[in-house]
Amino acid sequence: MRIVFAGTPEVALPTLAALHGSDHEVVAVLTRPDARTGRGRKVSRSPVAAWADEHGIEVLTPAKPREPEFLQRLRDLDADLVPVVAYGALVPPAALAIPRLGWINLHFSLLPAWRGAAPVQHAVLNGDEMTGACVFQLEAGLDTGPVYGRLTEPVGPADTSGALLDRLADAGARLTLDVVTALGLGALVGEPQPEDGVSYAPKITVEDARVRWGDPAFAVDRRVRAVTPAPGAWTEFDGQRLRLGPVTADPDGPDLAPGEIALAKKTVHVGTATEPVLLGQVQPAGKKPMDAAAWGRGLQTEKPVFA
Structure with missing residues (x-):
């Protein structure tokens, strides 16, 4: 044809x-x-x-x-x-x-x-x-x-x-x-869609990609994965956007308030409405993606929090 x-x-x-x-x-x-x-x-x-x-x-x-x-x-x-x-x-x-x-x-x-x-x-x-x-x-x-x-x-x-x-x-x-x-070949007939089960998927906006730390950890994980690679998950830190790669829920992590950050030598935990999540890669504004632990070691803030 x-x-x-x-x-x-x-x-x-x-x-x-x-x-x-x-x-x-x-x-x-x-x-x-x-x-x-x-x-x-x-x-x-x-x-x-x-x-x-x-x-x-x-x-x-x-x-x-x-x-x-x-x-x-x-x-x-x-x-x-x-x-x-x-x-x-x-x-x-x-x-x-x-x-x-x-x-x-x-x-x-x-x-x-x-x-x-x-x-x-x-x-x-x-x-x-x-x-x-x-x-x-x-x-x-x-x-x-x-x-x-x-x-x-x-x-x-x-x-x-x-x-x-x-x-x-x-x-x-x-x-x-x-x-x-x-x-x-004329060998196919379309099947009408059922009336039940209709749902809609509008375009994902940049605001949709902003992480809601007040959500449960599973919802934070889903949101980050849903907007990866585009438009890319982000949060606000120190007045600037920080892009985030996929995260991992950690039920054995520290007890943190939503958005509160716990820094360790090899890990960065962030609080949610349930258990905290471990950050993977992050990308500060104007910089290349980097390991979250490396980013955390460079912070000067004593009690960092994501907005």
């Missing part, structure tokens, strides 16, 4: 590579426009655009996919199907109607759970023991279309959202390719 692939971040690359290496023809990719990133604010191509450039595939970067020029180009490409992985913009009905088989989306949850922009982060944050991915027909509603295929993936007790998303991206690429092939 003739395919236009829609995606933007690195997590979309396994599916794009799988489709490109198959018997299907990727005639173009649709991705978000070049953007300024990093400290130097340099203009950068999206990972999907950069991959397509390297493989000689046409790149479409409309500011919005309702632009008449983009819609006409999509018609000219005569695509049978548009698979989507984390494209990052709403697709209007006018665009959905152009390909012969419409648009399908790889979504990293077991729909109808965690519809929205950040399903993996919310699964970790809420302590789900099982998650997965679905390929469904894209329609006007928010992740509401019939499902063509799904897979499950356990959430480990030490999983960050980044590690979990990497596994789902690889497994989801194989699932998407299977669905694309079956759709091309």
Whole structure:
């Protein structure tokens, strides 16, 4: 089949590579426009655009996919199907109607759970023991279309959202390719999503990533893992942000008030509403990540506390 692939971040690359290496023809990719990133604010191509450039595939970067020029180009490409992985913009009905088989989306949850922009982060944050991915027909509603295929993936007790998303991206690429092939053969019918079990996963903000030391240790652990690597967990110390890597609950640790810090030669404990947690890596503002114990040895404060 003739395919236009829609995606933007690195997590979309396994599916794009799988489709490109198959018997299907990727005639173009649709991705978000070049953007300024990093400290130097340099203009950068999206990972999907950069991959397509390297493989000689046409790149479409409309500011919005309702632009008449983009819609006409999509018609000219005569695509049978548009698979989507984390494209990052709403697709209007006018665009959905152009390909012969419409648009399908790889979504990293077991729909109808965690519809929205950040399903993996919310699964970790809420302590789900099982998650997965679905390929469904894209329609006007928010992740509401019939499902063509799904897979499950356990959430480990030490999983960050980044590690979990990497596994789902690889497994989801194989699932998407299977669905694309079956759709091309006319051998697949979508299953409507159940009305029960709907939950939503809005975008995680920087404020969401701030650690709440008044929460129980298990909730602190989940929050840190859910926002690792992005946007990154943080707390306030001495008037500045301190980024935190994953933590470990320590029921045998010292008795500490929420946010109170206990420094030792090789460890840094922080109090929560229950048992304290051990810090792993930390990153002070303007510095590289370092071991928490090394950071603690450099403190001058007698009774350090996180805000």
